[in-house]
Each structure stands twice: as C-alpha cells, then as structure tokens.
Amino acid sequence: QKEVEQDPGPLSVPEGAIVSLNCTYSNSAFQYFMWYRQYSRKGPELLMYTYSSGNKEDGRFTAQVDKSSKYISLFIRDSQPSDSATYLCAMMTTDSWGKLQFGAGTQVVVTP
Amino acid sequence: DADVTQTPRNRITKTGKRIMLECSQTKGHDRMYWYRQDPGLGLRLIYYSFDVKDINKGEISDGYSVSRQAQAKFSLSLESAIPNQTALYFCATSDGAGDTNVLTFGAGSRLTVL
Numbered sequence: 001q002k003e004v005e006q007d008p009g010p011l012s013v014p015e016g017a018i019v020s021l022n023c024t025y026s027n028s029a030f031q032y033f034m035w036y037r038q039y040s041r042k043g044p045e046l047l048m049y050t051y052s053s054g055n056k057e058d059g060r061f062t063a064q065v066d067k068s069s070k071y072i073s074l075f076i077r078d079s080q081p082s083d084s085a086t087y088l089c090a091m092m093t094t095d096s097w098g099k100l101q102f103g104a105g106t107q108v109v110v111t112p
Numbered sequence: 113d114a115d116v117t118q119t120p121r122n123r124i125t126k127t128g129k130r131i132m133l134e135c136s137q138t139k140g141h142d143r144m145y146w147y148r149q150d151p152g153l154g155l156r157l158i159y160y161s162f163d164v165k166d167i168n169k170g171e172i173s174d175g176y177s178v179s180r181q182a183q184a185k186f187s188l189s190l191e192s193a194i195p196n197q198t199a200l201y202f203c204a205t206s207d208g209a210g211d212t213n214v215l216t217f218g219a220g221s222r223l224t225v226l
Contacts, residue, residue, distance in 0.1 A: 008152060032213075034214075041219070041220075042220070043217030043219050043220055044215075046214050090155075099157055100213070102154040102156075104153060105154055
C-alpha cells in the first residue's frame, strides 16, 4: 500500500464550478503538506503549502488538512480553463531531510 | 532562462545503452534531487544531494547513478538502460531553509528505452 493515495481522475468540471481534490495518507508522522500543479509537458510547481492541521487560503485556492483523519484537500473556486492541469499532493515528516512523498496526481479538466 | 534546466528534453535509446541526463540550476540552492514520474505512481525519488560532497540514495536508486559536479550541476546516469526505465525524469532543487523544503522543478526529460 502506498503511503499517499490520490485518485488519478480525470475530473471534468464546467468553468466556474468548484474543484475538490483530496489525498489520504497512512504515515501519521507527516507534518508538512503541499499541493503542486503540473501543466502538460512542464515540471510541477508549488501551489499551496500547509504545516500541520488547519486551513490555508490563497486567492481562489483553499488547502485543508485533517490530521485526525489523515486526509488533505484542495479546493479551487470559480474554476477557469487555465486551471486544467494535474494536481499532485505531497507531504513529508520533520525528520525526512526534505524528501517528499507524492500522490499519483489528479488530472483536472475545466471545460468552457 | 529557466531556473532549473534539464538536457536532453527527449531521448530515445536502446536497451543496454548508457544514458546521462543533465541538470543545471541558477537558483543557488544547495539541495538537488532526481525524481522519476510514471503514470499512476506519481513522483518517486531516485537520488538526492545536499551539497557537492553529499550523495544519497532515494526510494528507487537501483540501476541509476549520479554525479554532483558542482553546486549547480547534478547529473543522472543509467549505466545500462532497460525498457522499464522508460519514464519522465525531473530534476529539482531546494534551499533547505527552515522546514519547508519547497522544490523547484525542471521541465523534465522524457526517456524512452526500446
């Protein structure tokens, strides 16, 4: 069983809808949680970063962490066609020397 | 110019050939990483280096070797390529400041082994 599970999609939504993405994990020692966005033929880029539990908001993006359930989420409000990409969750422990564990990525398609 | 540059971007080779993927960065970061991306498996760490004299194996290092020629250069070698090494390879860097370890990725090198 992988440490980080993520539904690969694809997830297709109409423009303006809310996109909801999530990951589950098994290692309770994970403390740092990130979401990366990857456009086709590009490298991943950091979208959101959260330490421990709670919510974080940045513009149209909200990241949530529920450590009791080992579950993290990313919400994209007012989705745009430019949000079409693959979204990868990633996480690490405090003693992992910076080595991230990634989910498989969810492909999102926002249709005009 | 990109902060993290990978060459070549695409490579097709045959089983048994030696292949080198190169990575250079202008971020001034000490930490460099090689990841492999396969459909359905996400990104998996092959090797990482925290400075020029420090090389460490990652999750899937078998069949690969690396060289950290300078702070800015980190190359990945496949001594004898095999078809299941067909994948998208990413180099990444981080400054290791604090606990965030935010990674900056290159655009990737797509390798096909026939």
